[in-house]
Amino acid sequence: NPCNLCPQRxxxxxxxxxxxxxxxxxxxxxxxxxxxxxxxxxxxxxMQQQEQFKAPLYLKATILEANKAECYWKSDRFVPAISARWDPKSATVKLTVFKASLNKVSIYISLGCKTKMAKKEILGKATIDEKSAYADSWNECLRQPGIPKTFWVNFE
Structure with a gap:
């Protein structure tokens, strides 16, 4: 596998x-x-998976409260490239919430495509909340209101 030679994992x-x-x-x-x-x-x-499905990808970010989806942002469909960017003004989802309910809030992100048979295929997913792999970033954000925190999430 030539990818073992890649400098970044x-x-x-x-x-x-x-x-x-x-x-x-x-x-x-x-x-x-x-x-x-x-x-x-x-x-x-x-990219290989997407080629198999022959369908463009989309990205969806959903904010949930007590496991109920409250709001979401969904990208236009796109053909995968090594790197894709979005306009921060449009690629934003926000939820108004009681401070007392913050521990019930979570963010679910999925990368998927719709095949010709209109079947949804999820190629990757990630969750951000106090119990996830990104709990540190999440908690730090809640401790520092008004300060944006940028980080990478890995799709599973």
Missing amino acids: ENKKGQLEVTLLYTASEDGLNDIVQLTVNRLRCSVQT
């Missing part, structure tokens, strides 16, 4: 750079959790 399913921002309200009743999708690094595996 490539995630098998690709990586997504996101910016998380938490804004606290004075009364704690109108806090905002906001996620912006910046860029995607497609893996070779994902």
Whole structure:
């Protein structure tokens, strides 16, 4: 496998750079959790999978509260490239939430495609919340209202 020679360890399913921002309200009743999708690094595996399905990809970011989807952002369909970028102004999803409910909030991101048979195929997924692999970034964000935090998530 020639990929062992790659200087950077490539995630098998690709990586997504996101910016998380938490804004606290004075009364704690109108806090905002906001996620912006910046860029995607497609893996070779994902590109090969996508070729099999012969369908363009889309990216979807959903903010859930108590496991219920409250709002989402979905990209236009795109053909995978090594790197894809989005306009932060449009690639943003935000949820207004009670401060008391922050521990019930989670963000689910999926990379998928719709095949000709209109079957949805999920090629990668990631969750950001206090129990996920990104708990440190999540908690740091909640501790520092108003300060955007940018980090990479790996699709599983």
